[in-house]
Amino acid sequence: METKKTVLSVAAAGTVAGVAGLVLLASPAGAGEAPPALPAIGADELVESVLSAEVPALSGTVAMENDLGLPIPGLPGTAGEGDIRVFTDGQGKHRVQMAGNGNETTVIDDGSTVWIWNSTERSVTKVPHDAAKGEHADKPLESRLADPATAAREIVNAMRAHSSVVVDGTARVAERPVYQLVLSPKPTERTLLREVRVSVDSETRVPLQLEVLANGQADPALKVGFTEFADGTQDAGLFRFTPPAGAEVTEEKPDQAPRGRTPEDVFGELDFATYGEGWDIVATGTLPEGALTMPTPRGEGRDLVVEGQNPLELLGSLGKQVSGEFGTGYVIETKVGTALVTEDGKVAVGFVPEQVVIEAAEQLK
Template identity: 45%
Template sequence: MNPKKRAITVAAAGTALGVAGLGLIAMPAGAGSEPQLPEISAEELVESAVSAEHPAFGGTVRVDNQLGLPALPGMDSLEMDAAEVHSNGRDASRLGVRDGNAERTIVQNGNTVWTYDSAENSAKKVTLPGEADRERDRLPREGELSGDPTELTATVLEQVRETSTVAVDGTATVADRAAYELVLTPQPTERTLLREVRVAVDADTRMPLRLAVHTHGTTEPALQVGFSDISFGPQPAELFQFSPPAGATVTEENATERRAGGKEHAEQAKEATDIRVVGDGWDTTLVGSVPAEMLNQQARFGDDEGRADADRRDGRPADVRGLLQQFGKQVTGSFGTGYVITTKVGTALITEDGRFAAGFVPEQVLIQALER
C-alpha cells in the first residue's frame, strides 16, 4: 500500500451516490520533524488562517484517498499523479491535474477562466462579469477540482467552527515549511462519523498547507490534502496565459451558464425537488427528493452519446436502482424502504420513492432526517 499515491474511484450515480463526492483530498510528502515555534492561541491561528493575504506561490499537491468507495461497474479508476498549483497572489491562478497520461488544466486570469482537457483536446472559455473575485468564488471548478488547501480549510471552518472544540496541537513540517497544527474536534452533541479535522498552517504566511480528515476507529487519515512541495515568490506570467492547442474544440460560456452547469445540468437539477438542510455543524444533512422514475434510468457512465457501460458481470446496462441494490444495504422504517451506501467519511440513503439524505453522519441520523 503506497500512502502517497492511490487510485481515485470516480463515482457519481446521481443523487443516490452523491456521498461519493464528499471529498477529494491529498497526502503530501515532505512531512518531517516538529519545529520549534512561538506559542499562539487557537483563535488567533484560525483568524489568521482565514484572513491572511497569501503571497504568490507555486507547488505540488499529491493525493491519498482512503474513502473505501465501491468499485462501481462502468466507472474508471483514475490515478491522480499530482496537481500543480500556481497563484500570483492577486487575481490569477493555475491548476493542472494529471490523470495517467491525460491532464486537466484550469487557468484563471482576471475575469477569464479557461479549462482544458488534454484527453479530449477540448477547451472552454468562461468570461466573468464585473466584481470578478465575487463571481469567481461562485464559479464551479471544472470537474469540481480544487488543488488549494486554503479553499478547503475556509469551507471546513465556515461549516463546523461554531460546533467544534478548536485547539493548537503542536507543530509540523510540511513541504519543508514550519507549520502550526490546528485541530477541530466535534463537540459532544455532534453526531458524525468524523473524529477530527487537522490543518497545518504555515507559520510565516499563515497559509494552510495541509488538511486531514480523521474518522473514528482509525489512526491514518481517511482523507488528506496538502502540498508535497511549495515555494513562495513571483510566478512566471506565462503560467497564467492560455491558448488552445491546435485542433482543440473550443466553446465559450458566460458565468451564469457556467454556474448553472450548462443547459443539460440545469435540467437535471430541476429534477431534484424539496432540497433542504437538516441540522448544522458536523451533523448537517442534505435532504431532498428526485422523481422515482429516475431510479429506473440507466446510469450514464458511457460515451458522449450517453450510452451506459455494460455491467461487467453479465453484460447488462447498469441502472441506478440496480446499483443501489448491488452496493447498498436495504433498510426499512417509517420512511418506507431504501438503500444505504456508506464510506469512511459519510453516508447516503435513498428511498424507493426517490427521497434521499446524505451527510458526514451515521445511518440513524439520515433516517431521522427523512422522518422529519
C-alpha cells in the first residue's frame, strides 16, 4: 500500500514538526549567538558617552529578575510577575505600564502631571509636578521605577569614583549589540558585591541592562533590562491621559511620594540617612512607631509573611539576633546585602557584610 505509507510518513513529519515547534517556542531566543563585532572603545570614553547621551524617543519592554533572597516591597516585577512596558518621547513625557496577572498599573507623565491608573481598584491618582523643575527629583516613585536607563546611569555616576571600570567585550541585549561596562569595587571597598555590569547600547548609548553580581554567585542577584527595545518617534496619544468615567480620582502632592499602602508606606516614612560612601554605603533610618508591632497586612510578600505575625516576630524567625551599643536587633543577610533592624525600630541596610552594618547602626542616635 503505497498511499498508506505516504500518509503515515506525512503524519510522522507533521508530529515531528509540531513537537519541534513547541520546543522552539520553549527555548529562549538568541541563545548561543556569537557576540557582535563593534569598534573598540575605552572605558572612560564609554562612561562619558553614557552620561551625556540623551534618551531618545523609545518603546520597550523591561523585565526584572531578582535572586536577592528577599522580596522587595514596592518594586514592580518582583517574583517575575509581569513585564513592564515603557514608552518615552525623549522630551520628558513617559508612559510606564506594569502588567500584573489580570491587572495593570499605568503611569503616564504628560509633561506636567503624572497620572497613575490602577485597574484593580479603577482608581486614578493625579500628581501635578512642575515641568520647569525638570528631571525627576519631584516626581513620584512610580514614574522613576522601571527605568533601567536612568537607574544604570545614576549607578555608574555614583560608583565610578570607587570602582575600577572596564569594558568587557560585547553582547546582545534585546536583539541590539551592546558594550558591556563592568564596574567592580576597588580592593579597599567592603562589600558583598563582585561587580555591576551595565550593557550599553552601541548606537544610542542608552544602558539597556543592569546586572548586579554578588561574590560567589554565577547568576546575577538582580537583573533589570529591556527585553525589547525600539527607538523612534512614539504616538503622542500614548502620553495623554483622561481619567475614565466612573474612576475615582485623587490628587496628591509630589512630596507625599513615595506612597502606597502597607510595606511601601513603612519605607516611605523612613527617616533616611546614609553612612559611608561608594560600595559600602549603608542606608540608615528609623521606622515609624508601632511599625514593628502591627500585624502584617495580608496579600503582600506572600512568600514570607505568615498572617497575623508582627514584623518583629517575623524578623526573629528570619534573622540572627545581635546586640551592641545600638541595643538588640536582628541581622538578615542575603547574597547581596545585609539588613539590621533593632527592636526600637532603627534600620541599617547595605550591600555590605554584617560588621559594616553594625558599625553604621552604632552611629545612629
